[in-house]
Structure formats: structure tokens, C-alpha cells
Amino acid sequence: MKIRKIxxxxxxxxxxxxxxxxxxxxxxxxxxxxxxxxxRNIVEIGLIKKLLKKFPKRxxxxxxxxxxxxxxxxxSIIEKIIKLGVQRKTIIYSFGGGTLGDLSGFxxxxxxxxxxxxxxxxxxxxxxxxxxxxxxxxxxxxxxxLIGTFYLPKKVFICSxxxxxxxxxxxxxxxxxxxxxxxxxxxQLHKLLIKRSNGDINKIIKLSIKSKLKYxxxxxxxxxxxxxxxxxxxxxxxGHAIENSNFYKGNLKHGEAISLGMIxxxxxxxxxxxxxxxxxxxxxxxxxxxxxxDYNKYVNRKTIPSLIKKITFDKKVVNEDINIxxxxxNGGFIKKISIRDLxxxxxxxx
Numbered sequence: 001m002k003i004r005k006i007x008x009x010x011x012x013x014x015x016x017x018x019x020x021x022x023x024x025x026x027x028x029x030x031x032x033x034x035x036x037x038x039x040r041n042i043v044e045i046g047l048i049k050k051l052l053k054k055f056p057k058r059x060x061x062x063x064x065x066x067x068x069x070x071x072x073x074x075x076s077i078i079e080k081i082i083k084l085g086v087q088r089k090t091i092i093y094s095f096g097g098g099t100l101g102d103l104s105g106f107x108x109x110x111x112x113x114x115x116x117x118x119x120x121x122x123x124x125x126x127x128x129x130x131x132x133x134x135x136x137x138x139x140x141x142x143x144x145x146l147i148g149t150f151y152l153p154k155k156v157f158i159c160s161x162x163x164x165x166x167x168x169x170x171x172x173x174x175x176x177x178x179x180x181x182x183x184x185x186x187x188q189l190h191k192l193l194i195k196r197s198n199g200d201i202n203k204i205i206k207l208s209i210k211s212k213l214k215y216x217x218x219x220x221x222x223x224x225x226x227x228x229x230x231x232x233x234x235x236x237x238x239g240h241a242i243e244n245s246n247f248y249k250g251n252l253k254h255g256e257a258i259s260l261g262m263i264x265x266x267x268x269x270x271x272x273x274x275x276x277x278x279x280x281x282x283x284x285x286x287x288x289x290x291x292x293x294d295y296n297k298y299v300n301r302k303t304i305p306s307l308i309k310k311i312t313f314d315k316k317v318v319n320e321d322i323n324i325x326x327x328x329x330n331g332g333f334i335k336k337i338s339i340r341d342l343x344x345x346x347x348x349x350x
Contacts, residue, residue: 001206016159027054030051030093037062038052038095067248096126098129098254109149119156119157122162127174132209135148169253173253173291178193180258192207216232230334231334234325235265241310259292263282274333305343
């Protein structure tokens with residue numbers, strides 16, 4: 001099955017494959033001029049072993065985590081790729097989670113002013129979120145994803161068979177983004193999550209991708225549009241600040257930080273009288289999918305000043321205001337709030 005969507009006059013092509021079909025397609029299409037970038041966590045998977053054996057001189061193996069997304073790793077890897085030999089017809093294939101995909105996409109978009117990128121996401125979070133929409137990037141010491149480009153991969157191959165080898169914690173992180181889609185847009189997805197049928201994972205992935213594609217018809221965040229790409233940032237304004245303040249330590253993963261960010265941003269929606277339901281409904285579903293709900297360690301009167309400082313570097317800040325995504329009775333929408341008011345609201349949350 002394929003999903004095709006026009007984004008800024010480019011085709012975003014996503015194909016769903018079983019592992020055997022994916023292997024056949026990759027083996028027959030990868031050439032000796034291409035570059036393969038793998039997450040070290042997946043090198044014991046049969047398909048990956050075969051690719052490493054067949055193209056030993058064209059492979060780069062990296063341990064995927066948020067700390068790899070920095071200017072130093074970017075510089076080191078791009079020099080390594082140039083040394084291996086790269087042409088305009090070179091394709092970069094990336095196999096791994098969201099952090100490796102973000103970095104690989106940024107590498108592909110900048111080497112030789114852009115070579116083609118084929119993504120094979122192997123984590124749930126990457127399948128439903130970071131591989132969709134064309135965002136690439138690395139982190140600055142001042143904030144997450146502040147250095148990057150919009151650069152659509154040539155293709156994205158989704159193979160849910162990879163999820164069988166994924167730790168439960170990584171699966172939970174993927175569900176954070178899926179739960180986000182269910183709040184900002186998809187009632188059908190919300191019903192599936194409440195039902196919680198393990199046999200529905202492919203349907204959940206497809207509904208999540210279709211939900212995201214609704215908001216990425218172009219690369220610009222048109223704030224007045226009801227389908228603005230910016231709405232996908234629900235949970236991320238505070239979530240990214242928590243993640244960055246924690247220095248991307250392994251004790252708090254991206255999806256876990258977004259889980260906490262969603263609770264806090266939903267509480268802000270409730271305090272401002274936009275969200276008519278119980279915030280506890282979200283907390284219950286986050287717990288059901290093994291996501292953290294206790295934010296007090298990261299957001300309290302002692303930490304709020306430093307979080308606000310992190311938020312001032314957010315891409316959504318305009319002068320002294322931030323465009324934060326809140327939830328109303330009809331889903332996600334953008335609300336401009338002054339940084340000062342946001343600090344005051346956070347101090348009111350219990």
C-alpha cells in the first residue's frame with residue numbers, strides 16, 4: 001500500500017511493506033555509490049546484517065539517541081561521507097529511529113547541496129512522526145532542532161515488523177505522538193487507542209500518518225490556517241523545554257517529555273477555559289500506554305524560570321510572545337500568549 005501527498009509541489013511517497021518485500025526492494029535498488037546509515041541498536045536484525053555484509057565500505061553505524069544531533073557529529077559524519085565518495089546520484093539510506101532520521105535528512109539536504117534520501121524508520125515514533133513531513137535538523141545548546149532544513153525524503157518505507165524487536169519503552173514513546181494526533185484531530189484514532197487492540201498497530205500507524213499529512217501540505221507554518229503545520233507542536237513547546245533542560249539524558253526520552261508537555265499544555269487549555277473535558281482523561285490514556293504523567297520533578301517553582309528561558313529560544317516565539325498550541329472542543333488551535341503570562345500560568349498549575 002502507498003500513500004502519496006503533494007507537499008510544496010513535491011510528492012511525499014510512503015510505502016507499507018513486510019520485511020521480505022522490503023529486503024528484496026532494497027537489495028535490488030541500492031548501488032555501490034549509495035551511503036547506508038544504521039542505528040547500532042538494529043545491527044542484529046537479519047536484513048541489516050545482509051546489507052552490512054553486501055555493502056561493507058558504504059555503511060556508517062551510529063548509536064541513535066538525542067545527543068547525536070549536534071553540529072560536531074554532523075561535521076564528523078559529513079566529512080566521512082565525502083571521504084567515502086559521494087556523487088549527485090548518491091542516495092542516502094537511513095535505518096533507525098527519529099534522531100538518526102533527523103540527522104541523516106540534514107546530511108542529505110546539505111551534502112552537494114542536496115542528494116536523495118530514503119528513510120526506513122525502525123521505531124514507532126519515527127514511523128508515525130519524524131519520517132513524515134520533511135523536517136530535518138540537529139540541536140543547538142540553546143534548544144532542540146534549531147538548526148535544520150525542510151527536505152522531503154524520496155521515499156519512506158514503513159515496515160511494522162521492525163517493532164517486534166523494539167523495547168517497550170520505545171513503543172511507549174511512539175504512542176505519545178499517536179495520542180497527540182488523537183487530541184488535535186483524529187476521533188477515529190482516539191477510539192482505537194481507547195479500545196487498545198494489539199492487532200490494530202498497522203491501522204494505528206496509517207491513521208497517524210494520515211493525521212500528520214493533514215497538517216503538512218506546505219513547509220511554512222501558516223498560523224491562521226486551521227491546518228497549520230504549527231498545530232503539530234501540541235505538547236512540544238513545554239516538552240522540548242523539559243527535554244533540553246534535562247540535557248537529553250537517557251532518563252527522559254523525547255516521547256516521555258512530550259507526554260508531560262501534553263498534560264501541561266492541556267492544563268493551560270483548561271485554565272484558559274478552552275478545553276471543556278477532564279484533563280484526567282488524557283492522564284488515564286497516557287498511563288495506559290506506559291507514558292509518564294508526573295511532571296513535578298521537571299516543572300516546579302524552582303525550575304520554571306529556567307524552562308521559560310529555554311522557551312524564549314523556541315522557533316514559535318515572536319517578540320515577547322509565543323504561539324502555543326492549545327486544545328479546544330474542536331481539537332488543536334494556535335494561541336498567542338506572552339512569555340510573562342505563560343510563566344504566570346505555569347506557576348498556577350498544580
